Amino acid sequence: DGKVRLPKIGFVKFEQHRSFEGVIRSATVSMTKTGKFFISILVEQENEPWIPAKNKVGIDLGLKHFAVMTNDAMVSEEIENPRFLRKSEAKVKKAQRALSRKKIGSKNREKAKLLLAKK
Structure with missing residues:
Protein backbone atom coordinates (compact mmCIF):
# COMPACT_ATOMS: atom_id res chain seq x y z
CA ASP A 1 0.00 0.00 0.00
CA GLN A 45 18.28 -13.36 -8.99
CA GLU A 46 18.85 -16.29 -11.28
CA ASN A 47 21.54 -15.77 -13.91
CA GLU A 48 20.26 -15.23 -17.40
CA PRO A 49 22.04 -17.22 -20.11
CA TRP A 50 24.89 -15.32 -21.76
CA ILE A 51 24.31 -14.54 -25.41
CA PRO A 52 27.44 -13.52 -27.33
CA ALA A 53 27.24 -10.26 -29.26
CA LYS A 54 26.83 -10.47 -33.02
CA ASN A 55 28.58 -7.17 -33.78
CA LYS A 56 31.68 -6.10 -31.94
CA VAL A 57 33.30 -2.65 -31.87
CA GLY A 58 36.73 -1.81 -30.50
CA ILE A 59 37.30 1.77 -29.32
CA ASP A 60 40.80 3.19 -28.83
CA LEU A 61 41.08 6.59 -27.13
CA GLY A 62 44.11 8.65 -28.02
CA LEU A 63 45.72 12.07 -28.20
CA LYS A 64 45.99 12.61 -31.95
CA HIS A 65 42.44 11.37 -32.54
CA PHE A 66 39.72 11.50 -29.88
CA ALA A 67 38.70 7.92 -30.68
CA VAL A 68 39.37 5.28 -33.31
CA MET A 69 36.60 2.71 -33.69
CA THR A 70 37.13 -0.63 -35.43
CA ASN A 71 34.36 -3.16 -36.17
CA ASP A 72 34.36 -6.88 -37.11
CA ALA A 73 35.12 -6.13 -40.76
CA MET A 74 38.29 -4.26 -39.66
CA VAL A 75 36.89 -0.95 -40.91
CA SER A 76 38.27 2.00 -38.93
CA GLU A 77 36.51 5.26 -38.22
CA GLU A 78 38.51 8.13 -36.73
CA ILE A 79 36.87 10.86 -34.64
CA GLU A 80 38.89 14.06 -34.47
CA ASN A 81 39.98 15.52 -31.14
CA PRO A 82 37.93 18.65 -30.23
CA ARG A 83 40.82 20.92 -29.26
CA PHE A 84 38.68 24.08 -29.21
CA LEU A 85 37.76 23.39 -25.58
CA ARG A 86 41.27 24.13 -24.24
CA LYS A 87 41.47 27.39 -26.22
CA SER A 88 38.06 28.49 -24.92
CA GLU A 89 39.03 27.66 -21.34
CA ALA A 90 42.17 29.78 -21.67
CA LYS A 91 40.18 32.77 -22.98
CA VAL A 92 37.63 32.54 -20.16
CA LYS A 93 40.40 32.23 -17.56
CA LYS A 94 42.07 35.39 -18.87
CA ALA A 95 38.75 37.31 -18.91
CA GLN A 96 37.91 36.21 -15.36
CA ARG A 97 41.33 37.33 -14.14
CA ALA A 98 40.83 40.75 -15.77
CA LEU A 99 37.38 41.09 -14.19
CA SER A 100 38.68 40.24 -10.71
CA ARG A 101 41.21 43.10 -10.86
CA LYS A 102 38.61 45.82 -11.57
CA LYS A 103 37.04 47.92 -8.82
CA ILE A 104 33.43 47.10 -7.94
CA GLY A 105 31.05 49.62 -9.50
CA SER A 106 33.55 51.00 -12.02
CA LYS A 107 32.87 51.33 -15.74
CA ASN A 108 35.91 49.17 -16.50
CA ARG A 109 34.40 46.36 -14.44
CA GLU A 110 31.19 46.55 -16.49
CA LYS A 111 33.23 46.38 -19.70
CA ALA A 112 35.05 43.31 -18.39
CA LYS A 113 31.72 41.68 -17.48
CA LEU A 114 30.44 42.25 -21.00
CA LEU A 115 33.63 40.81 -22.45
CA LEU A 116 33.32 37.75 -20.22
CA ALA A 117 29.64 37.26 -21.14
CA LYS A 118 30.55 37.18 -24.86
CA LYS A 119 33.01 34.32 -24.33
Whole structure:
Protein backbone atom coordinates (compact mmCIF):
# COMPACT_ATOMS: atom_id res chain seq x y z
CA ASP A 1 0.00 0.00 0.00
CA GLY A 2 2.87 2.40 -0.67
CA LYS A 3 4.43 1.99 2.80
CA VAL A 4 7.31 0.04 4.28
CA ARG A 5 7.88 -0.75 7.97
CA LEU A 6 11.25 0.22 9.40
CA PRO A 7 12.33 -0.98 12.86
CA LYS A 8 12.28 1.75 15.57
CA ILE A 9 10.68 4.20 13.12
CA GLY A 10 7.43 2.61 12.00
CA PHE A 11 5.73 2.87 8.64
CA VAL A 12 7.30 5.19 6.06
CA LYS A 13 5.81 6.21 2.71
CA PHE A 14 7.35 4.17 -0.04
CA GLU A 15 7.70 4.87 -3.77
CA GLN A 16 9.15 1.99 -5.74
CA HIS A 17 11.20 3.13 -8.73
CA ARG A 18 12.17 -0.29 -10.07
CA SER A 19 10.48 -3.64 -9.86
CA PHE A 20 12.51 -6.71 -8.91
CA GLU A 21 12.10 -10.46 -8.68
CA GLY A 22 14.07 -12.81 -6.48
CA VAL A 23 15.10 -13.29 -2.88
CA ILE A 24 15.86 -10.14 -0.84
CA ARG A 25 19.31 -10.55 0.74
CA SER A 26 19.66 -7.20 2.52
CA ALA A 27 18.27 -3.69 2.69
CA THR A 28 20.18 -0.52 3.53
CA VAL A 29 18.21 2.46 4.81
CA SER A 30 19.67 5.98 4.63
CA MET A 31 18.20 9.36 5.52
CA THR A 32 19.04 12.72 3.97
CA LYS A 33 19.40 15.97 5.91
CA THR A 34 15.89 16.91 4.83
CA GLY A 35 14.44 13.82 6.48
CA LYS A 36 13.84 11.74 3.35
CA PHE A 37 14.55 8.02 3.58
CA PHE A 38 16.07 5.91 0.82
CA ILE A 39 16.16 2.14 0.77
CA SER A 40 18.67 0.17 -1.29
CA ILE A 41 17.60 -3.46 -1.66
CA LEU A 42 20.02 -6.25 -2.59
CA VAL A 43 18.22 -9.04 -4.44
CA GLU A 44 19.57 -12.39 -5.55
CA GLN A 45 18.28 -13.36 -8.99
CA GLU A 46 18.85 -16.29 -11.28
CA ASN A 47 21.54 -15.77 -13.91
CA GLU A 48 20.26 -15.23 -17.40
CA PRO A 49 22.04 -17.22 -20.11
CA TRP A 50 24.89 -15.32 -21.76
CA ILE A 51 24.31 -14.54 -25.41
CA PRO A 52 27.44 -13.52 -27.33
CA ALA A 53 27.24 -10.26 -29.26
CA LYS A 54 26.83 -10.47 -33.02
CA ASN A 55 28.58 -7.17 -33.78
CA LYS A 56 31.68 -6.10 -31.94
CA VAL A 57 33.30 -2.65 -31.87
CA GLY A 58 36.73 -1.81 -30.50
CA ILE A 59 37.30 1.77 -29.32
CA ASP A 60 40.80 3.19 -28.83
CA LEU A 61 41.08 6.59 -27.13
CA GLY A 62 44.11 8.65 -28.02
CA LEU A 63 45.72 12.07 -28.20
CA LYS A 64 45.99 12.61 -31.95
CA HIS A 65 42.44 11.37 -32.54
CA PHE A 66 39.72 11.50 -29.88
CA ALA A 67 38.70 7.92 -30.68
CA VAL A 68 39.37 5.28 -33.31
CA MET A 69 36.60 2.71 -33.69
CA THR A 70 37.13 -0.63 -35.43
CA ASN A 71 34.36 -3.16 -36.17
CA ASP A 72 34.36 -6.88 -37.11
CA ALA A 73 35.12 -6.13 -40.76
CA MET A 74 38.29 -4.26 -39.66
CA VAL A 75 36.89 -0.95 -40.91
CA SER A 76 38.27 2.00 -38.93
CA GLU A 77 36.51 5.26 -38.22
CA GLU A 78 38.51 8.13 -36.73
CA ILE A 79 36.87 10.86 -34.64
CA GLU A 80 38.89 14.06 -34.47
CA ASN A 81 39.98 15.52 -31.14
CA PRO A 82 37.93 18.65 -30.23
CA ARG A 83 40.82 20.92 -29.26
CA PHE A 84 38.68 24.08 -29.21
CA LEU A 85 37.76 23.39 -25.58
CA ARG A 86 41.27 24.13 -24.24
CA LYS A 87 41.47 27.39 -26.22
CA SER A 88 38.06 28.49 -24.92
CA GLU A 89 39.03 27.66 -21.34
CA ALA A 90 42.17 29.78 -21.67
CA LYS A 91 40.18 32.77 -22.98
CA VAL A 92 37.63 32.54 -20.16
CA LYS A 93 40.40 32.23 -17.56
CA LYS A 94 42.07 35.39 -18.87
CA ALA A 95 38.75 37.31 -18.91
CA GLN A 96 37.91 36.21 -15.36
CA ARG A 97 41.33 37.33 -14.14
CA ALA A 98 40.83 40.75 -15.77
CA LEU A 99 37.38 41.09 -14.19
CA SER A 100 38.68 40.24 -10.71
CA ARG A 101 41.21 43.10 -10.86
CA LYS A 102 38.61 45.82 -11.57
CA LYS A 103 37.04 47.92 -8.82
CA ILE A 104 33.43 47.10 -7.94
CA GLY A 105 31.05 49.62 -9.50
CA SER A 106 33.55 51.00 -12.02
CA LYS A 107 32.87 51.33 -15.74
CA ASN A 108 35.91 49.17 -16.50
CA ARG A 109 34.40 46.36 -14.44
CA GLU A 110 31.19 46.55 -16.49
CA LYS A 111 33.23 46.38 -19.70
CA ALA A 112 35.05 43.31 -18.39
CA LYS A 113 31.72 41.68 -17.48
CA LEU A 114 30.44 42.25 -21.00
CA LEU A 115 33.63 40.81 -22.45
CA LEU A 116 33.32 37.75 -20.22
CA ALA A 117 29.64 37.26 -21.14
CA LYS A 118 30.55 37.18 -24.86
CA LYS A 119 33.01 34.32 -24.33
